[in-house]
Amino acid sequence: MTEKMLRFVSCSQHPPEKRPASERRHDGREIYEGFSLERAEEQASRCSQCGIPFCAVHCPLENVIPEWLRLAASGRLEEAYELSSSTNSFPEICGRICPQDRLCEGNCVIHKGFRSVTIGAVERFITETAFAEGWVKPALPHHDRGQSIGIVGSGPAGLACAERLRAKGYEVHVYERQNKPGGLLMYGIPSFKLDKEVVERRWRLLEEQGIMFHLGQAIGSKDGELSLETLRSRHDAVFLATGVYRSRQVKVPGVGMDGVVDALDYLKESHSPSEELNAKGRHVVVIGGGDTAMDCMRTAIRQGAEKVTCAYRRDRDNMPGSRQEVANAEEEGAYFQWLAAPEAFIGEDHVHAVRLKEMRLGAADEQGRRMVEPSGGHNTLRADMVICALGFEPEDLPGQWHEPELAVTPWGTLKVPTGGYETSLSGVFAGGDIVRGASLVVWAIRDGRDAAAAIHTHLSHKTTPSQPVQENA
Ligand SMILES: Cc1cc2nc3c(=O)[nH]c(=O)nc-3n(C[C@H](O)[C@H](O)[C@H](O)COP(=O)(O)OP(=O)(O)OC[C@H]3O[C@@H](n4cnc5c(N)ncnc54)[C@H](O)[C@@H]3O)c2cc1C
Incomplete structure (x- = not known):
């Protein structure tokens, strides 16, 4: 190993500064400060670029972490951002709230006694720099395909799926029962872990990309709700990303x-x-x-x-x-x-x-x-x-939506084939917590991205455009 690869020996771990507890007890601001440029470069340079990067292996998104750490360590931040955002739709969010101690950082193999590389904090720094420098652009499609997708739920799974499919040229409609998108990013995870402006900034980008949000619009069978059947007739494919909201009693x-x-x-x-x-x-x-x-x-x-x-x-x-x-x-x-x-x-x-x-x-x-x-x-x-706070279980979607053919597992989560995303209803896909049970944001993003790829494959053979979507639906 070269001296450069052994930087973790001479340079110790410096996690981002935490605001004093006496101060943060009284406000809802995020508790960790961001890195300075010098600190980010120094901490990124602690990566030993080991042969088998267990950090990446244990990342649900298979982020190429050592690669972007290496670029960040040498000040090539724009390239670092390009690389980190090529596998992750929302790196600014994962950098803040992924349980890194159980995923990437928990599997960092620099020698015992030399604490792990602070991967999450560097990821946050790279992405915040990208936003500040104007490098983060909406992924605009090259052409419109004339096919449309309906997405139910705007948590990380729904948003990641929407972002990928819009980039491929589909008309994307997100139906969300709350008044703002984000799912648990907006209405569950507290602002001292994830500032809501970070979620709203992403929402603005997705709107700029051309994704259409139908907020305050629930899917179901009650008055004022749209049925799944209506959605299926309007769109060429539907993605269900409704999360799990029934509290364990x-x-x-x-x-x-x-x-x-x-x-x-x-x-x-x-x-x-x-x-x-x-x-x-x-x-x-x-x-x-x-x-x-x-x-x-x-x-x-x-x-x-x-x-x-x-x-x-x-x-x-x-x-x-x-x-x-x-x-x-x-x-x-x-x-x-x-x-x-x-x-x-x-x-x-x-x-x-x-x-x-x-x-x-x-x-x-x-x-x-x-x-x-x-x-x-x-x-x-x-x-x-x-x-x-004993955890959450899925709501009874087939019952509430009067869709007995929508197959569920014994735990009430939507049934999809192993490694696949299509439910028992043709053209209806699902991912995120409603398939996995209560899980993590990073897994929801992974599902959203992979489901988008599955929907794209499914629709590549289909050419008939769906019915146009009425305004205010
Ligand atoms: C309090 C709390 C803290 C958490 N903290 C973390 C953390 O720090 N790190 C981490 O990685 N994970 C955390 N999680 C878990 C994480 O938030 C979830 O795993 C993730 O949000 C799941 O994403 P999703 O898109 O599948 O669902 P959700 O984020 O739940 O989004 C589902 C969306 O679907 C909408 N919806 C549901 N039904 C309908 C309907 N019928 N019609 C229209 N819209 C509908 C909902 O309103 C919601 O907006 C936390 C969870 C909770 C509850």
Whole structure:
């Protein structure tokens, strides 16, 4: 190895600066500062350009990470951007919210003791520089194909699919039940992890590209909704990217009581909360140990909660949430009650406490995660607000949409062939969380891009144009 390839020995890891917890507790701004040019070049130069780049192997988008790190290290930022955006539709988003510690950075093989290359922060720097320099352009089609696609849902899967298909010359219509696009990027992930202006900036680019958004337009069978059948007759192909939104229920007495709320209802309204969903001055207990639970706790802290405690049935080592997010939450003042499962929510009309049963760890399950069982002890936590964050399941699409032929798996996710994207309905494709179950943004982007390729192949043989889409539909 040349001296240049061993830069990680002489130059240590410098993650991006984190704003002090005392400051960030009081605002919704992103907690990490961006890199300076010098720092980005220095950190990118720590990549050893190893023979088998496990960072890329473990990236769902197969980003050619060492290549763009090498370009960034030598100041060739425009080329670095071209390369990083050739495999990723939204690198500015992945750079901020991918769990890099479990994906690329977690698989960086520079020697033990020399901490990984800060890939996510460099990716963010490259893309932000590209935006600032005007290098990010809408991918305009060379010609129009005279065929149209209807996309249901504007989360990362729907948007990535739309972007790819529009670039190929299809007329693309995105139907979204919310008033803004982005899915969980806009209405789930808090702004201290992902500034909403970053999502809106991407939305503007997609509009410039010619993608048509039908916002506030749900697909379904109720009044005011458009049926899937209508969409199929309007468009040459349809892509379903509706995500998973049914909250897993806590099954204990007191669940329906005032003050016991679902994580997504809480997060969605967190910028201008109603009285019921405002944690200000309250004792908040969050049930669950995943990243959504961390997001809820950290949001409650920013709203001015008196005390925020997470109750989780396993211990710190066996929780699903990222270590980084737990550390951030603790720095900001969150408390954790490990090995504690809810037994009852206590109150008259409004919750005032949570009774917890103490748990102990048992044998490991097939995935190596320790199972838990009650240890016999109990304790009670004061709670004027309880936020349930146990994860999400798919809604019953065939039932709600009156489409019994739309096949689902035993878990309610849409059924597609292994490695494929077409559902049981001809010309109807699907991807993202509605196929995988609750997953990650980077996987949704991958599905959107691959489904676009599958739709393109499917339509390459079909030439009849679909019916024109009516305005305001
Ligand atoms: C609180 C929270 C925090 C998260 N944090 C992270 C993180 O930090 N990093 C990460 O990688 N992942 C994170 N995730 C997971 C990630 O957000 C999802 O995996 C990803 O957004 C899935 O993308 P998608 O496009 O499949 O669905 P979604 O993003 O859920 O988008 C689906 C869209 O479809 C729309 N829709 C649904 N039904 C209809 C209908 N009938 N008609 C019209 N529109 C409809 C919805 O309104 C929504 O806009 C988080 C998830 C949550 C809940």
